[in-house]
Amino acid sequence: MxxxxxxxxxxxxxxxxxxxxxxxxxxxxxxxxxxxxxxxxxxxxxxxxxxxxxxxxxxxxxxxxxxxxxxxxxxxxxxxxxxxxxxxxxxxxxxxxxxxxxxxxxxxxxxxxxxxxxxSPDPYVAKKTVGDDMYLTVNKLLHLNLTQRQIDCLALLCLRCDSRVISSKLNIKYNTFRTHVERTLPLIGLSSSRDVFDWALSSNTLEILINIALEKICTKCD
Incomplete structure (x- = not known):
């Protein structure tokens, strides 16, 4: 400082x-x-x-x-x-x-x-969304082109939340969440969502994904 x-x-x-x-x-x-x-x-x-x-x-x-x-x-x-x-x-x-x-x-x-x-006399309106840089950085590190929703699903899986809790936080149906995960896992070389945390750790994306997940949870709670 x-x-x-x-x-x-x-x-x-x-x-x-x-x-x-x-x-x-x-x-x-x-x-x-x-x-x-x-x-x-x-x-x-x-x-x-x-x-x-x-x-x-x-x-x-x-x-x-x-x-x-x-x-x-x-x-x-x-x-x-x-x-x-x-x-x-x-x-x-x-x-x-x-x-x-x-x-x-x-x-x-x-x-x-x-x-x-x-x-300034004009009111300031703060932006409360996750920066696009987060998503861009994840794709850059992975050399992939995952959608924001796919990354959101991976991020919340890194928190090891229950799948139904995750679908609630993303405001999507449980089956929709499962579809996103099933389509995403092969793209990152996995067959089970249980391995997402270890994969994120080894791919140097864990901290970024957890940050995205926390922001999603906080935004939902607001």
Missing amino acids: SHVWQEREHQDLDDFLIPQVLVKSPVKQSVGGQHLSDAFSMWFRGFPNLDYKETALKVLKDRVSIEWQVKGDHLGRFLGVAATGKPVLYCGTTTLVMFDQRIHAYCADVQVSSVMEQI
């Missing part, structure tokens, strides 16, 4: 992240260190004099939770709003999932609507 927010070295993160780091921001969800760098660049472009201060830090097993507060001035374009020169003050929480001293997931919880209220 010091490297990024205080030293402004947000373009050089390879020493801190795994290549397929999961990035969850209030603006977009994606995969990869470059996407995280781009997210940082967006904030610095809009508020180049950001002053970042941490207010609390908690560590629980593989998770690091950091509460922070930021202030600065709106001196550049941010989410389509041209510079206004107005001061901003906002706070948030960043959660890092870490293994072997490298970040596997970076999740920033920021009330962007609060920031936008300080610089």
Whole structure:
């Protein structure tokens, strides 16, 4: 956090992240260190004099939770709003999932609507859908062209949920879910849905698929 927010070295993160780091921001969800760098660049472009201060830090097993507060001035374009020169003050929480001293997931919880209220009279509507980058990355890693629905089914299987629970979360009939799975398994070289978790782990798609699954469950619950 010091490297990024205080030293402004947000373009050089390879020493801190795994290549397929999961990035969850209030603006977009994606995969990869470059996407995280781009997210940082967006904030610095809009508020180049950001002053970042941490207010609390908690560590629980593989998770690091950091509460922070930021202030600065709106001196550049941010989410389509041209510079206004107005001061901003906002706070948030960043959660890092870490293994072997490298970040596997970076999740920033920021009330962007609060920031936008300080610089623009127009209401901000947050997007709550899973980023297309997630699906594109899965297909790129697998060298396949699976549909989003097929990937959704695989993702929820990785959580090892009951099949009927999965079909409920996807808002499709159980038989439709089974059809998707039966058509997808041969494409990834499997004959049983019980092997999906181990397959995802060996194909380096497990973290991405679990992230998609969690988003589907959260969206359904909302």
